[in-house]
Amino acid sequence: MCGIVGYIGNTPAYPILIKGLKRLEYRGYDSAGVAIMQDGIKIIKCKGKVADLETLASAENLYGTVGIGHTRWATHGPPDDKNAHPHLSDSGKMVIIHNGIIENYASLKEGLQKRGYKFKSDTDTEVIVNLTDYIMQAEGLPFDEAVRKAMHEVVGAYAIAVMHCEWPDTIVAAKKGSPLVIGLGEDGSYFLASDATPIIEHTRNVIYLEDEQMAILQKGKPLVVKTIKNQQITPVIHELELELEAIEKGGYEHFMLKEIYEQPRSIRDSLRGRLDPQTGRISMAGLIDYEHKFKAADRIVIVGCGTSWHAGLVGEYLIEEFARIPVEVEYASEFRYRNPIINERDIVIAISQSGETADTLAAIELAKARGATIFGICNVVGSSIARASHAGAYTHAGPEIGVASTKAFTAQVAVLSLIALHLGHQLGRLNQKDFFRLINELNNIPRLVEEVLHTDEYVKYIASLYKDSSNFLYLGRGFNFPVALEGALKLKEISYIHAEGYPAAEMKHGPIALIDENMPVVVIATRRGHYEKIISNIQEVKARGGRIIAIVNPGDETVQRLADHCIEVPETEDAFSPIVNCVPLQLLAYHIAVMRGCNVDQPRNLAKSVTVE
Numbered sequence: 263m264c265g266i267v268g269y270i271g272n273t274p275a276y277p278i279l280i281k282g283l284k285r286l287e288y289r290g291y292d293s294a295g296v297a298i299m300q301d302g303i304k305i306i307k308c309k310g311k312v313a314d315l316e317t318l319a320s321a322e323n324l325y326g327t328v329g330i331g332h333t334r335w336a337t338h339g340p341p342d343d344k345n346a347h348p349h350l351s352d353s354g355k356m357v358i359i360h361n362g363i364i365e366n367y368a369s370l371k372e373g374l375q376k377r378g379y380k381f382k383s384d385t386d387t388e389v390i391v392n393l394t395d396y397i398m399q400a401e402g403l404p405f406d407e408a409v410r411k412a413m414h415e416v417v418g419a420y421a422i423a424v425m426h427c428e429w430p431d432t433i434v435a436a437k438k439g440s441p442l443v444i445g446l447g448e449d450g451s452y453f454l455a456s457d458a459t460p461i462i463e464h465t466r467n468v469i470y471l472e473d474e475q476m477a478i479l480q481k482g483k484p485l486v487v488k489t490i491k492n493q494q495i496t497p498v499i500h501e502l503e504l505e506l507e508a509i510e511k512g513g514y515e516h517f518m519l520k521e522i523y524e525q526p527r528s529i530r531d532s533l534r535g536r537l538d539p540q541t542g543r544i545s546m547a548g549l550i551d552y553e554h555k556f557k558a559a560d561r562i563v564i565v566g567c568g569t570s571w572h573a574g575l576v577g578e579y580l581i582e583e584f585a586r587i588p589v590e591v592e593y594a595s596e597f598r599y600r601n602p603i604i605n606e607r608d609i610v611i612a613i614s615q616s617g618e619t620a621d622t623l624a625a626i627e628l629a630k631a632r633g634a635t636i637f638g639i640c641n642v643v644g645s646s647i648a649r650a651s652h653a654g655a656y657t658h659a660g661p662e663i664g665v666a667s668t669k670a671f672t673a674q675v676a677v678l679s680l681i682a683l684h685l686g687h688q689l690g691r692l693n694q695k696d697f698f699r700l701i702n703e704l705n706n707i708p709r710l711v712e713e714v715l716h717t718d719e720y721v722k723y724i725a726s727l728y729k730d731s732s733n734f735l736y737l738g739r740g741f742n743f744p745v746a747l748e749g750a751l752k753l754k755e756i757s758y759i760h761a762e763g764y765p766a767a768e769m770k771h772g773p774i775a776l777i778d779e780n781m782p783v784v785v786i787a788t789r790r791g792h793y794e795k796i797i798s799n800i801q802e803v804k805a806r807g808g809r810i811i812a813i814v815n816p817g818d819e820t821v822q823r824l825a826d827h828c829i830e831v832p833e834t835e836d837a838f839s840p841i842v843n844c845v846p847l848q849l850l851a852y853h854i855a856v857m858r859g860c861n862v863d864q865p866r867n868l869a870k871s872v873t874v875e
Contacts, residue, residue: 264289264290264332264333264334264335264347264360264361264362264440264456265282265283265285265286265287265288265289265290265332265333265361265455265456266286266330266331266332266359266360266361266421266423266442266454266455266456267279267282267283267286267330267331267332267453267454267455267456267460268329268330268331268359268423268433268435268452268453268454268455268479269282269327269328269329269451269452269453269454270327270328270431270432270433270451270452270479270480270481271327271328271447271449271450271451271452271481272327272449272450272451272481273327273451274324274325274326274327275298275299275324275326275327275328275329276296276298276319276324276325276326276329278453278460278464279296279298279329279330279331280296280312280315280316280319280331281460282331282453282455282459282460282461283296283312283315283331283332283333283460284312285459285460286333286455286456286457286459286460287311287312287333287864288517288663288664288665288863288864289333289335289456289457290333290334290335291311291312291333291334291335291864292309292310292334292335292336292341293307293308293309293310293333293334293336293341293342293343293345293346293347294307294308294310294311294312294314294315294331294332294333294334294346295307295308295315295331295332295346295347295348295359296315296319296324296329296330296331296332296348297329297330297331297348297357297359297425298324298326298328298329299326299327299328299329299425299427299430299431300324300325300326302427303350303354303355303357303425303427304322304324304326305348305350305357306318306319306322306324307332307343307346307347307348308343308346309341309342309343309346311864312333327481328425328430328431328432328433328481329425330348330357330359330423330425330433330454331348331359332346332347332348332359332360334346334347337363337386339383339384339385340384344382344383344384345383345384345385347359347360347385347387349382349383349385349387349388349391350382350391351391351392351394351395352379352380352381352392352395353395353399354427355395355426355427355428356391356394356395356398356405356424356425356426356427357391357424357425357426358387358390358391358394358422358423358424358425359387359422359423360385360386360387360390360420360421360422361420361421361422361440361456362418362419362420362421362422362438362439362440363386363418363419364386364387364389364390364416364417364418364420365417365418366415366416366417366418367386367389367418370389370393370415370416371389374389374392374393374396377396379392379395379396386418390412390416390420390422391424393412393415393416394408394409394412394424395408397411397412398426405424405426405428405429405432405434406432406434406476406478406486409422409424409434409436409476410436410476410488410490410492413436413438413474413476413490414490418438418439419438419439419440419620420436420437420438420439420440421435421436421437421438421440421441421442421456422435422436422437423435423454431480431481431482432478432479432480432481433452433454433478433479434476434477434478434479435454435471435476435477435479436471436475436476436477436490437471437472437473437474437475437476438473438474439473439620439623440456440618440620441456441457441470441618441645441646442454442455442456442470442471442477443455443456443457443458443461443468443469443470443471443644444468444469444470444471444477444479444485445458445461445464445465445467445468446465446467446468446469446485446499447464447465448465450481450482451464452479452485453465454477454479457616457642458502459661459663461502462502466501466502467499467500467501467502468499468500468501468502468644469485469487469497469498469499469500470500470644470649471487472649473646474489474490474491475487475488475489475490475495476488476489476490485497500643500644502643503643515856516664516852516856516862516863517662517663517664517863518664518666518668518756518852518862518863519852519862520664521662521663521664521668521669522668522669522715522845522848522849522852523715524659524660524669525668525669525672525708525711525715525845526708526709526711526712526715527708528657528658528659528660528669528672528673529669529672529673529676529707529708529711529841530708531658531659531660531673532657532658532659532673532676532677533676533680533704533705533708534658536680537680537701537704537705539698539701539702539705542694542697542698542701544680544683544684544687544701546655546677546680546681546684548637548653548654548655549637549653549655549680549681549684551653552609552635552637552652552653553685553688555609555635556587556609556685557685557688557689558607559587559607559608559609559635560588560605560607560608561587561588561589561590561608561609562581562587562588562589562590562608562609562610562611563589563590563591563592563597563602563604563608563609563610563611563629563634564577564578564589564590564591564592564610564611564612564613565591565592565593565594565597565610565611565612565613565622565625565626565629566591566593566594566612566613566614566619566622567593567594567595567614567619567621567622568667568751569615569667569670569671569748569751570613570614570615570619570622570667570670570671570674571591571593571594571613572671572744572745572747572748572751573613573671573674573675573678573744574591574611574613574678575591575743575744575747576675576678576741576744576745576840577589577591577611577613577674577675577678577681577682578590578591579740579741579744579837580675580678580679580681580682580741580837581678581681581682581685583682583837584682584683584685584686584691584692584700584837585682585685585686585689585691586686586689586691587685587689592625593621594612594619594621594622594624594625595621597625597628598621598624598625598628602628602629604628604629604632604633604634605632605633605634606632606633606634606635608629608634608635609634609635609637610625610626610629610634610635610636610637611637611638611639611678611681612625612626612636612637612638612639612640612647612651613638613639613640613674614638614639614640614645614647615640615641615642615657615659615662615667615670615674616640616641616642616645617638617640617641617642617645617646617647617648618642618645618646618647619647622647623646623647623650626638626647626650626651627650630650635652635653636650636651636652636653636654637651637652637653637654637655638650638651638653638654638655639654639655639657639674639677639678640654640656640657641656641657641658641659641660641662641670641673643656655677655680655681657670657673657674657676657677658673659672659673663863664862664863665755665756665863665864665865665868666752666755666756666851666862666865668752668848671748671844672711672841672844672845675840675841676704676707676841679704679837679838679841680704682837683697683700683701683704700835700837703834703835703838704835704838706834707834707838707841707842710831710832710834710842711841711842711845713831713832714831714832714842714845714846715845715849717829717830717831717846717849718849720829721829721846721849721850721853722849722853724811724827724829724850725850725853725854725857726853726857727827728782728809728811728854729757729853729854729857729858731759731780731781731782732759732760732780733759733760733761733762733776733780733781733782734750734753734759734760734761734762734781734782734783734784735750735761735762735764735769735773735776735777735781735782735783735784735808736749736750736761736762736763736764736783736784736785736786736847737763737764737765737766737769737783737784737785737786737796737799738763738765738766738785738786738843739765739766739767739786739791739792739795739796740791740792740836741791741836741837741839741840742786742788742791742839742840742843743763743764743765743766744840745786745839745840745843745844745847746763746764746765746766746784746786747763748763748844748847749761749763749784749786749844749847749848749850749851750762750763751763752847752848752851752852753847753850753851753854753855755865755868756851756852756855756860756862756865757851757854757855757858757860758858758860758865758866759854759858766785766792766795766796766799767795767799769799769802769803770802774802774803774806777803777806777807777808778806778807778808779807779808779809781808781809782808782809782811783803783808783809783810783811784811784812784813784847784850785799785800785803785810785811785812785813785825786812786813786843787800787812787813787814787818787821787825788813788814788815788831788833788839788843789815789818789833790833790834790835790836790839791836791839797820797821797824800812800821800824800825801824804824809826810824810825810826810827811825811826811827811829811850812824812825812827812828812829813828813829813831813843813846813847814828814829814830814831815830815831815832815833816830816832816833818830829846831843831845831846
């Protein structure tokens with residue numbers, strides 16, 4: 263949620279900030295704003311996209327070399343001009359941008375109002391800047407010390423950047439539960455952002471702030487990092503591996519389409535160096551280092567949210583099928599708020615594309631406190647989940663900018679496949695012949711996904727027939743039940759069509775009542791798995807007038823006779839079919855959304871990284 267960017271150096275800040283906000287807009291796009299330090303604090307902000315802010319700012323002469331910017335995903339207060347960030351203190355001397363949620367903002371606000379502070383917005387953010395202003399004045403503290411002390415009073419999640427007109431060459435930043443990265447420019451300049459995408463074209467040297475740490479960025483002075491308890495920190499400098507072209511559209515109309523087409527490469531990159539089909543070796547350092555824990559585990563608990571939860575469901579099927587270890591899959595948002603039975607013999611696999619998902623991070627902390635071993639699967643190097651896990655694996659999918667996750671899902675399933683196969687082989691539950699057959703087929707999956715992409719034009723045609731539908735039903739069995747869930751999620755989140763995914767056999771227990779001639783039903787009907795049962799389910803839908811869109815293998819005459827439309831995908835092992843079968847569902851959702859005039863990269867009410875509750 264929300265994108266933060268900041269710059270302090272010797273060149274005009276505004277061009278850096280506005281380009282950075284464009285890079286971060288996938289994190290929130292309800293409103294946007296900048297604050298530039300020039301003859302005091304100059305603020306420009308508005309409801310809408312970064313392009314609206316750019317239009318508004320074009321009439322201004324913005325020359326200051328210190329500034330902060332923000333793109334918002336609304337939590338407290340509607341998305342309008344007054345709630346857009348940055349927010350100015352009541353005194354007019356201090357300005358702040360904030361990502362997160364302050365849980366005790368109401369009581370803090372009440373106390374400040376009693377002291378005469380007036381509030382201009384509905385946000386919790388304005389409480390922080392006025393609290394800092396009050397502490398600075400009441401206690402006579404320097405700016406950075408007032409920020410540090412204010413953070414002691416705040417309960418909740420935050421990433422903040424603050425400026426003060428009497429400290430014109432300083433930005434103070436702090437974080438807890440929301441990401442912040444600092445870029446170190448070669449000319450002594452500093453960059454600040456929610457993630458590395460605005461920084462990569464300026465520097466490759468970055469520092470990731472940890473929870474309850476703050477940084478003091480001052481022009482011409484060394485960076486100061488310390489805890490909010492005032493303990494000095496010597497930060498670790500990381501080198502970014504991200505390439506600039508990876509965060510550009512590369513000629514595609516949308517990031518989502520680009521990322522769908524990148525899947526052969528992203529899956530291959532997630533397998534590269536880990537899977538050697540010639541020698542029959544799977545090498546994943548984090549897994550090997552903690553292999554003894556996996557072998558001794560009573561069970562594995564997988565936690566995730568949204569698409570990552572769907573990948574976890576596929577992981578459950580994979581690990582139980584090949585390694586015969588009991589697996590439970592939990593919504594991280596539910597797991598963290600109940601009283602789960604977790605102990606030191608449990609492995610918790612936490613899955614998150616961004617590595618910053620707030621609920622998943624909280625689930626990790628709960629499980630760690632009870633002695634479980636945490637294995638993280640995420641896509642962003644240096645992210646909070648990567649740092650909080652005992653061990654883990656990066657998916658190597660590359661940056662995913664489109665809000666609807668595509669290549670992250672298939673990369674996650676590829677990594678989970680490696681884990682399941684390795685454990686099954688090491689535990690002796692997969693014989694050598696089956697193991698070699700399976701790893702060779704997994705190695706072949708990127709090529710099969712390339713074949714699936716050739717269906718794009720036909721899928722586009724199908725989309726044109728059903729783009730005005732009000733509802734969709736997705737059905738799958740076994741390994742492909744989670745694919746039905748994922749296909750429905752993709753459609754609803756970018757086209758705003760109501761869609762539900764179900765296990766095909768559960769259709770008779772309620773959803774069949776919805777089926778008529780206006781109900782498109784997408785059925786994953788590939789040959790491996792429960793093929794005959796799926797045929798029966800298709801017949802039940804046809805008997806009630808439903809329209810069938812089937813995912814099938816080549817040469818399937820049986821389903822061809824029953825379905826209204828068949829999308830052919832290459833045949834593979836049942837265990838790996840989710841990676842292949844989800845791709846046409848991604849394309850179907852994409853084309854329907856485009857035809858309906860939806861913004862597929864920035865769907866309404868959604869943000870890419872859910873870093874707040």
